Amino acid sequence: MSGLAFDLTGAEVLRPDGLDRGTLSFADGVIADAPVGRAVDLGGFLVLPGIVDLHGDGFERHLAPRRGAMTDMGEGIVATEAELAANGITTGVLAQFLSWEGGLRGGAHAEGVFAAIREVRGALATTLLPQLRLETHLLEEYATLPERLIDWGVEFVVFNDHLPHDRLAAGRRPPSLTGQALKAGRSPEAHLALLQELHARGPEVPAALDALCGRLAAQGVRMGSHDDHTAEDRAAWAARGATIAEFPETEVAARAARADGGGVVLGAPNVVRGGSHKGNASARALVAQGLCDALASDYHYPSPRRAALALAGEMGLAAAWALVSSGPARLLGLDDRGSLTPGQRADIVVLEAATGRVAGTLAGGRFTHLGGDLAERFLG
Template identity: 85%
Template sequence: MTSLAFDLTGAEVLLPEGLARAPLSFAEGLVVDGPVGRAVDLDGYLVLPGIIDLHGDGFERHLAPRRGAMTDMAEGIVATEAELAANGITTGVLAQFLSWEGGLRGGAHAAGVFAAIRDTRGSLATTLIPQLRFETHMLEEYATLPERLAEWGVNFVVFNDHLPHDRLAEGRRPPSLTGQALKAGRSPEAHLALLQELHARGPEVPAALDALCARLLAQGVRIGSHDDHTAEDRAQWAARGAAIAEFPETETAARAAKADGGGVVLGSPNVVRGGSHKGNASAGALVAMGLCDALASDYHYPSPRRAALALAREMGLEAAWALVSSGPARLLGLADRGELAPGKRVDIVILEAATGRVAGTLAGGRFSYLGGALAGRFLA
């Protein structure tokens, strides 16, 4: 690994104590005190802690752009890193399903994705963290899941339940049944029968989840809940040791998560849009209430930066940027990053002060993205 040493001068730098026009020096991949290398004038730029994306599935289009058309997932991971870096993300959680939906959310595809992450991330500057999104009603998967997670190198699991329970309870066909069946390689009749069987076994799920979560926690796996709707939903997950609540759908669920000590993760596209596209709680409103610890990209990698800059107009840059840097670092237990202080990793995003656009990104002291105008400053 090539080690860079620079003294960044002239920029507005977001330090732990706040935004200041102060020099920032780094060498050997760490922020250090005092001048160490060649000075680079960054007048006109903002230097901020790199974005830590706690949940993103935008990588799916790189790994499977068309059904059956691409088979080299490692190339997709490399392309994903390029997109992450271009959006100022220095640590990215890649969220892959294991779901009854099958196809790109089935077990074989998940194994391929995790193998590609494992095989490529050591050669990339950006830190890539695999996350398994697991559908709760897949009871036949429970017995071997802990061993497969260890094999895949996955230490982060979030539980989902996307079964259309209301429709199934009423004996009606879900509206997306045919499309889901085709993606899974099943007939609509076979897919409906599977959903009905999973729904019918619902009473077995809570006790099975209790036992599974206990095994995962003992194995050192971090677990989280997803789309909690009520305080009771969140209480059940808190009792199982789920320390992270992703995308609570209501203010009530978000307040319950904060009360039980869980970290609340909201979607940055929700902030950028000005509300949820599904009619759930407004992320911007929950942030204003103090009910958010981290903003995640969800399905759109440019959104964490855009959301933080938008929120900065109301709450200040320091507090807003913490939602995409130090906040997610704390939830993931990454004490070596999330702020620009001596001894921390050189995970930095450099923004054009006038536009807020990403001009450059360094991860672990290595450039992962460098725009033309900024490149001229470093190469002059």
């Protein structure tokens, strides 16, 4: 926690029930209920809860911008935190694959990523949480995975199945086979043989997943599914204890997740661009139907802020911003953040009222991003 103590005055402050111009005070990293320190006039700015990003893939390029170019992954994590902070994110889930795709999504790289997060995150103000995205057909990984998660410090697992089953069942080569093989360091023939083998073991997967999820649940691991398409998909995952539905592809799957009590995470880029880039359900439409608990950055860190501001005109800023703050915090079990109420962490993002751009970010009362006119207000 930080020893900084400030009373922020003059700004529009987003409380759980809406905006007001009352003073927001914080000291020692916590929101206070009375003035505590030096007053800073933030007229012309919006003060909002820090963004909690429940799923982010955008960090990959910081860790491996080119093959072999980045040998210190810890430096990549530090660069990632700077990007998160510049986009108002105070808690970020870093989603790393363990996949048959190999390369940056292979086991050796995943182990390096988790080691780097574990090494540096204690020195950073932004809360960084690792997530493992596990390809369901990697059955050989199941036996030792629970123990490895403990070693890696990973308490959040999401299950994916990106095998091109239709093509493989029809005996056809997937269109991206050669590129995938080169990234994985395999010949196209060896890569195809691997995919065919994994596809053939499909009947073994459900029972193996049941057993694995039981072990992970007993270990206290939070679990989710990814890209559910049908109500049956969601029901199967709910029965295994995977309570979070990431990016359901259809309204039917999103409704099923809501019906079984699961949390629904949608892509903020989907909202910003006006629809799914893959032709799936519109996140904006699902939000309008009340079928969303959290908006995540997915592959683009500026999108949570932009999506919430875009939705504010339709549902009000408090409800829209909750989709990137208190909503994801609740799904992650983080009850100490997500709103600007006394006793909560001083996770704060300051936006220029005129443009909606991020002017400053504080995580636990510590500045992680500060620039322009806002810096002059605090330092001048």
